[in-house]
Amino acid sequence: MLQSLQVLDQLKARLRETLGLLPLARGTGPVSLILELPHPLASAPDLDGPRFHFAHNHRGDLRAGYGIAGEWRAQGPERLSDLRRVGRSLRDTWLQYDPDETGFSGFGMLGFAATPETPAASDDLPNALLWLPELALIAHGGQSALVLTTERPAARETVLARWEDWLDRLVPLLDRPALDPLTSAHLEPLSSTPDRDDWRTLVLNALDEIENERLEKVVVCRRQRLQGHRHFDLDRLNAALSYLFPSCQVINIRRHAASFVAATPERLFTQRRDRVEADALAGTACRAEDSERDAEITLGLQTCEKNLREHRVVVEAVREALGQCCRRLEPTEEPRILQLNNAQHLWTRLRGELHPEVDVFELAERLHPTPATNGQPRREARDWLNVNEPLERGWYTGAAGIFEPDLTGELWVLLRCAHILDRTADLYAGAGIVAGSDPVSEWRETEHKLAAMSTALQFA
Numbered sequence: 001m002l003q004s005l006q007v008l009d010q011l012k013a014r015l016r017e018t019l020g021l022l023p024l025a026r027g028t029g030p031v032s033l034i035l036e037l038p039h040p041l042a043s044a045p046d047l048d049g050p051r052f053h054f055a056h057n058h059r060g061d062l063r064a065g066y067g068i069a070g071e072w073r074a075q076g077p078e079r080l081s082d083l084r085r086v087g088r089s090l091r092d093t094w095l096q097y098d099p100d101e102t103g104f105s106g107f108g109m110l111g112f113a114a115t116p117e118t119p120a121a122s123d124d125l126p127n128a129l130l131w132l133p134e135l136a137l138i139a140h141g142g143q144s145a146l147v148l149t150t151e152r153p154a155a156r157e158t159v160l161a162r163w164e165d166w167l168d169r170l171v172p173l174l175d176r177p178a179l180d181p182l183t184s185a186h187l188e189p190l191s192s193t194p195d196r197d198d199w200r201t202l203v204l205n206a207l208d209e210i211e212n213e214r215l216e217k218v219v220v221c222r223r224q225r226l227q228g229h230r231h232f233d234l235d236r237l238n239a240a241l242s243y244l245f246p247s248c249q250v251i252n253i254r255r256h257a258a259s260f261v262a263a264t265p266e267r268l269f270t271q272r273r274d275r276v277e278a279d280a281l282a283g284t285a286c287r288a289e290d291s292e293r294d295a296e297i298t299l300g301l302q303t304c305e306k307n308l309r310e311h312r313v314v315v316e317a318v319r320e321a322l323g324q325c326c327r328r329l330e331p332t333e334e335p336r337i338l339q340l341n342n343a344q345h346l347w348t349r350l351r352g353e354l355h356p357e358v359d360v361f362e363l364a365e366r367l368h369p370t371p372a373t374n375g376q377p378r379r380e381a382r383d384w385l386n387v388n389e390p391l392e393r394g395w396y397t398g399a400a401g402i403f404e405p406d407l408t409g410e411l412w413v414l415l416r417c418a419h420i421l422d423r424t425a426d427l428y429a430g431a432g433i434v435a436g437s438d439p440v441s442e443w444r445e446t447e448h449k450l451a452a453m454s455t456a457l458q459f460a
């Protein structure tokens with residue numbers, strides 16, 4: 001506590017010293033002040049109000065945003081080009097002040113629902129959202145910083161008061177001891193949409209489309225509602241997900257009362273300058289406790305014609321999409337295996353060098369949705385799902401991530417996720433259907449995928 005009070009005093013002093021550098025009264029557009037934190041940051045605390053949180057345990061990366069310095073919403077087929085226009089004007093006007101020479105800059109969140117037409121499920125999450133937080137935390141490579149952002153023009157005294165208030169709320173929580181674990185809780189399974197029988201019909205209908213060559217692959221999904229006996233604690237849930245899924249991106253987005261949470265293994269893409277890397281992840285098998293059995297399952301996945309076909313469809317589509325915005329593509333490697341504690345997947349990484357001016361909005365437009373979560377051909381699969389899937393996906397199979405002021409960044413496919421309010425969690429999972437798929441094993445596959453979130457929820 002004493003330590004955090006000292007840090008608070010130091011940061012406030014640094015804020016007063018450096019605020020004068022910022023041209024708050026001149027021009028328009030955001031301005032960010034980046035202040036180094038004296039200690040490494042292991043987690044980002046929750047504060048009341050809107051927040052987003054991205055944490056990747058294996059990489060040691062953490063980005064969190066609180067409050068709203070700016071936000072832009074869009075919906076419909078032009079949603080990403082509409083947000084791109086906003087992004088471009090941000091790029092031209094967003095000023096960065098990094099007096100501690102951390103090398104970090106301000107950042108924002110870009111996220112969107114599975115389809116451009118999906119109405120917002122409630123006012124929790126709009127269809128597509130570009131969000132600049134007022135306060136942000138970043139930890140990377142053993143270094144951490146805090147970023148304060150405001151729109152210009154702004155009065156110096158008002159900005160100082162607001163930013164000091166953020167520091168008062170956040171800094172005392174930074175060296176809070178880790179939470180003691182709770183006993184694991186029983187979760188009551190409520191309804192599944194579709195239920196088992198309707199799932200069978202849905203998969204058989206999809207197989208008909210495939211047999212009649214109208215579709216090559218389609219990904220169908222279900223929603224499982226779970227009820228806990230205590231309110232789910234989002235900090236504990238983040239910690240449990242990061243521990244159980246250290247190679248996944250743990251995402252937590254809250255605008256109002258409800259939270260959207262995911263621990264996703266699938267990156268839509270990472271863009272750094274003119275380099276891009278994207279994941280093709282499709283083809284799934286379970287894990288086994290016994291290591292010999294587990295190795296057999298892995299081998300089975302690597303040699304299963306149905307899974308390899310399902311995977312190839314995604315690799316080809318991602319490669320084609322990247323080909324439209326890359327001047328050079330690296331040769332495609334053989335699929336490897338991505339192992340999670342509840343499932344293993346066929347995984348291919350694709351890399352390329354982008355044409356100038358390509359940004360996260362264009363990459364998102366070209367790559368999303370991949371056939372890993374939608375199907376092939378893209379348009380036909382989406383139309384078929386619009387008519388046949390008995391639920392709104394909302395942000396499940398949409399994408400979310402971080403964008404930098406130069407409009408590069410990284411987006412993740414929103415899988416292994418739940419929409420959480422108080423004691424109720426709606427979990428989502430899907431499975432790719434290709435010729436040879438079987439409704440019973442595809443249902444089982446969704447159970448394994450749902451287990452990612454339900455296991456962590458027991459400790460939240």
Ligand SMILES: C=C(O[C@@H]1C=C(C(=O)O)C=C[C@H]1O)C(=O)O
Nearest residue numbers: 281282283284372415429430432
């Ligand atoms: C659709 C989901 O996962 C996707 C589908 C996969 C498959 O069908 O094998 C594997 C990974 C993901 O791309 C999900 O987790 O809900």
